Amino acid sequence: MKRFLTLTLLALSLVRADLATCAEARRVTLSYSAISMTWFPVKVAVDKGFFRNEGLEPQLIQMNGNVATVALANGHIDFSLNISPVLNGAMQGLGTKLVAALNSRPFFSLVVRPEITSPADLKGKVFAVSSFGNTQAILTEKHLQHFGLKKGEYQLLAMGATPARAA
Numbered sequence: 001m002k003r004f005l006t007l008t009l010l011a012l013s014l015v016r017a018d019l020a021t022c023a024e025a026r027r028v029t030l031s032y033s034a035i036s037m038t039w040f041p042v043k044v045a046v047d048k049g050f051f052r053n054e055g056l057e058p059q060l061i062q063m064n065g066n067v068a069t070v071a072l073a074n075g076h077i078d079f080s081l082n083i084s085p086v087l088n089g090a091m092q093g094l095g096t097k098l099v100a101a102l103n104s105r106p107f108f109s110l111v112v113r114p115e116i117t118s119p120a121d122l123k124g125k126v127f128a129v130s131s132f133g134n135t136q137a138i139l140t141e142k143h144l145q146h147f148g149l150k151k152g153e154y155q156l157l158a159m160g161a162t163p164a165r166a167a
Contacts, residue, residue: 041102124154
């Protein structure tokens with residue numbers, strides 16, 4: 001009886017594996033705003049076939065966070081790799097939900113010119129962010145406020161992707 005049960009379980013697992021390889025992969029669309037450390041683990045998973053092994057055919061599409069919020073809410077994409085569109089959509093009552101996070105803290109850094117030596121030197125400066133209302137812009141403002149600056153004592157400028165902000 002034990003041998004029969006073992007053989008049955010083995011046969012069922014082989015049938016299941018065979019069905020999984022024959023089944024058509026479910027297409028899922030994931031948006032990302034920029035090639036970054038947030039995007040990197042998912043890109044590696046796609047390239048290594050981890051999604052395919054789970055019966056998924058991922059499509060990565062680069063789009064602005066504000067566009068991703070609308071696309072996610074309307075069902076044009078399945079997931080967003082950016083937390084901002086999901087949270088913005090939830091706050092606006094669009095029914096979006098955060099289901100996972102890839103990192104426990106942001107990967108952002110505040111990069112300044114060499115003559116900036118203290119938080120007081122940041123007053124009156126302009127800070128480049130990718131777009132208004134995204135995680136990076138929100139955290140930049142929170143960071144500046146943590147340093148004691150008030151709204152109006154600095155300016156955020158939406159510059160798009162990383163190369164434009166670093167210029």
